[in-house]
Amino acid sequence: MQEPTxxxxxxxxxPLAVMSPGFRVRPSQIELAQAVERTIAERSTLVAEAGTGTGKTWAYLVPALLGGGKVLVSTGTRTLQDQLFARDLPRVREALSLPASIALLKGRGNYVCHYHLERIQGEDRSLHSRAEVQQLRHIQTFTQQSNTGDRADLPSVPEDAEIWQRVTSTRENCLGQDCPNVRDCFVLKARRQAQEADVVVINHALFMADLMLRDEGITDLLPAADTVIFDEAHQLPDTATRFLGTSISTHQLLDLSKLVETAGLAHARELTNWSEQARRIEHAAKELRLSCAALEKMPARRVTFEAFPSPENFDAARDVLQLALDEIARMLSSVEEKHPDLAAAARSCHELAERLSQWGKPGRTSHAALEDEQEVVRWVELGLHHVRLHAAPLSVAEAFSRYRQGGQAWIFTSATLSVHGDFSHFTSRLGLEKAETLRMESPFDYANQALLFVPRSLPPPQSADFLPAFVDTLMPLIQASQGGALVLCTTLRAVERVAGLLADAYDRLGLTWPxxxxGNGTRRDLLERFRTLDHAVLVGSASFWEGIDVAGDRLTLVAIDKLPFAPPDDPVLEARLKACRSRGGNPFMEYQLPEAAIALKQGAGRLIRTETDWGVLMVGDTRLVDKPYGKQLWRGLPPFARTRDVEEAVAFYQRHSAPIDAT
Known part of the structure; x- marks a missing residue:
């Protein structure tokens, strides 16, 4: 019997229609699925932009389950990772009546570590509050009952609770096969299941971590695969940049000092005064932070290594820290066989010493030009209580494309990969110039469902009067709309200012909507409240521009304050623009504009999620219309109806909704 096409x-x-009430035939979904099927058969590379509503998840899962062999599906967020594993994959597998086994694999920081949990139970002093005592009890009970140890399965302890850092392991402090709890280890259990499964759901961070470990000769993190599918692929270049770089922070150094003291006193007391050695690391870390005082006055409190102002004190503090780490690492190495804790401390100390040493090369006297694409940019970032030294490659294209294993099919998909139909910005960043590209338009009727409103007379975005005028223009839309509003800002400072200006406007008008x-709660909590409260406004920055899926009347207004150009003081961007100029290129057109176009499309994509959604997208930055390059930006957006008059935007709401009580 012939297999169905x-x-x-x-x-x-x-079979998919049988499983899914309300199923509709979507030509774009079929075309995408056929392209994925062809890519798998040819073991080639596909870069596919699938507009919202295409049904891209099923379009890649069906051919992957039918003919993909061993499949890795990598996502940008844990939310989509959990959704794929718990909902989409089981449904497609059942519809196709396939026996395929599936597994979920996350980074080790997502799994409770039995060893570190036992350690914290024996150190009551390390618990900072009653809330932490209660959280620890929840984690203890959970660990005894859970098959996975995945912290996402324990909602009673917030995702961002600090206690998670102390009951999970890192690569540096994991005891590996020396751990007394190795048989019960949730991380090893998850990895074994991944090795045996037909389809493994991972995330981009884990994929990049695996790439880094393979460079070091370690190959047991991810299983070998025939097909690799990257969903939310637009996030990959930034994830790759982060993982192919390194960082060292005073937080890590303070954690190391505690580890050195605890392990040394417990298992090698006779060798040295371990409390003194721990204080040596602490003092060197403190001096390093003090040497960065000049950064307090700098934009974003960060500076590149080469541009560090009066660097003598900083360089001297770095040398003292390097010497301390090198000497303590040697001491730990001499006794590491005595106990796994000493081995873990030695490993952490060597790792940080090596990172610090590499970060300082070449020195300040080696004025290396940024001509080579493989150049690394180094910078120092000052936080409220810490300092962090970063290094990142200017280009990840060679490293990323080199990682591909022979005979693999690679599929990259997202709603935002092209700039007005051109994929070259994305493909060049990842070294995918030979990939097949495919663009699927959304099936939604954007011209009738949504309106793009760019006010005619707002001040320039750099003006001090801009945000007050932006909120004044936004208020009639909030009042006219029946649903919730998502206000997307380009900076955290703007989030605070816009929320304050909205509160003032509500007070003046006697409005009581939420x-x-x-910042006022976790992202998950804010979104849950937004979905349940009537006529709510949610003001957010970077992480709220994507991954938010609120359908129906709960979201009928998305407002974007300014065009999302990356801040020019970002050290990696600054170095990339400089390298582009040195090659005779145009950094604005080649880099800044394409990046802004993709980010703007992501933000705009929050508005229309289903065939019945409707609403207004307001962009307060008039450069979208007034500047010659603005056309490239708005042409990349869905084909909304357009207006510059606030009265027309209000009338759009009046046509779609009944009058409501303003309070």
Whole structure:
């Protein structure tokens, strides 16, 4: 009997329709699924932009389950990772009546570590509050009952609770096969299941961590695969940059000092005064932070290594820290066989010493030009209580494309990969110039469902009057709309200012609708409240521009304050622009504009998520219309109806909704 074709599987008579009430035949979904099927068969590379509503998840899962062999599906967020594993994959597998086994694999920081949990139970002094005592009890009970140890399965302890850092392991402090709890280890259990499964759901961070470990000769993190699918692929270049770089922070150094003291006193007391050695690391870390005092007055409190102002004190503090780490690492190495804790401390100390040493090369006298694409940019960032030294490659294209294993099919998909149909910005960043590209338009009727409103007379975005004028223009839309509003800002400072200006406007008008802003609760909590409260406004920055899926009348207004150009003081961006100029290129057109276009499309994509959604997208930055380059930006957006008059935007709401009580 002949196997059904992709078209038959996605037809109204096919198995997917039987499983899914309200299933519709989408030509773009079938075309994408066929392209994925062809890519898998040819073991080639596909870069596919699938507009919202295409149904891209099923479009890649169906051919992957049918003919992908061993499959890795990598996502940008843990939310989508959990959704794929718990909902989408089981449904498609059941619809196709396939026996495929599936597994979920996350980074080790997501799994409770039995060893570190036992250690914290024996150190009552390390618990900082009653809340932490209660959280620890929840984790203890959870660990006894859970099969996975995945902290996402324990909602009673917040994702961002500090205690998670102390009951999970890192690569440096994991005891590996020397751990007394190795048989019960949740990380090893998850990895074994991944090795045996037909389809493994991972995330981009884990994929990049695996790439780094393979460079060091370690190959047991991810299983070998025939097909690798990257969903939310637009995030990959930044994830790759982060993972192919390194960082060392005073937080890590203070954690190391505690580890050195605890392990040394417990298992090698006779060798040295371990409390003194721990204080030596602490003091060197403190001096390093003090040597960065000049950064307090600098934009974003960061500076590149080469531009560090009066660097003598900083360089001297770095040398003292390097000497301390090198000497303590040698001491630990001499006794590491005595106990796994000493071995873990030695490993951590060597790792940080090596990172610090590499970060300082070449020195300040080696004025290396940024001509080579493989150049690394180094910078120092000052936080409220810490300092962090970063290094990142200017280009990840060679390293990323080199990682591909022979005979693999690679599929990259997202709603935002091209700039007005051109994929070159994305493909060049990852070294994918030979990939097939495919663009699937959204099936939504954007011209009738949504309106793009760019006010005619707002001040320039750099003006001090801009945000007050932006909020004044936004208020009639909030009042006219029946649903919630998502206000997306380009900086955290703007989030705070816009939320404050909205609160003032509500007070003047006697409005009592809820206003929420990023920082007042976790992202998950804010989104849950936003979905349940009537006529809410949520003001957020970077992490709220994507991954938010609120359908129906709960979200009928998305407002973006300014065009999302990356801040020019970002050290990696600054170095990339400099390298582009040195090659005779145009950094604005080649880099800044494409990046802004993709980010703007992500933000705009929050508005229309289903065939019945509707609403207004307001962009307060008039450069979108007034500047010659603005056309490239708005042409990359969905084909909304457009206006510059606030009265027309209000009238759009009046056509779609009944009048409501303003309070």
């Amino acid at each position: 992709i078209s038959e599987l996605f037809s109204l008579d096919g 206003i929420m802003r990023q």
